Amino acid sequence: MLRWALIFFIVAIIAAIFGFGGIAAGAVSIAKILFFIFLVLFVISLIGGLVKKQ
Template identity: 50%
Template sequence: MLKWALIFLVISLIAGGLGFTGVASGAKSISKILFGLFLAMFILLILLAWGAGELVF
C-alpha cells in the first residue's frame, strides 16, 4: 500500500510540474489517503505486537 501511495505521489508531482492541475490534485488526494491507511495499519500492528510481547527492533 505504501508503494501505491508513493506512485501516486510521483504522478501528482509530475502532473503538477507539467501543468495538469486536475490530475495532480486527484493523485495527491489518493496518495494522502493511501499513506494515511498505511500509517494507521503500521501503528495498529506495532501496538498488537507490543501487546503480545513480541516487539523486535
C-alpha cells in the same frame, strides 16, 4: 500500500510539472488517503506486536 502512495505522489509531482491541475489534485488526494491508511495499519500492528510480546 506505501508503494501505491509513493506511486501516486510521483504521478502528482509529474502532473504538477506539466501543469495538469486536475490530475495532480486527484493523485495527491489518493496518495494522502493511502498514506493515512498505511499509517493507521502500522500503528495497529505496532501496538499488536507490543501487546503480544507481554
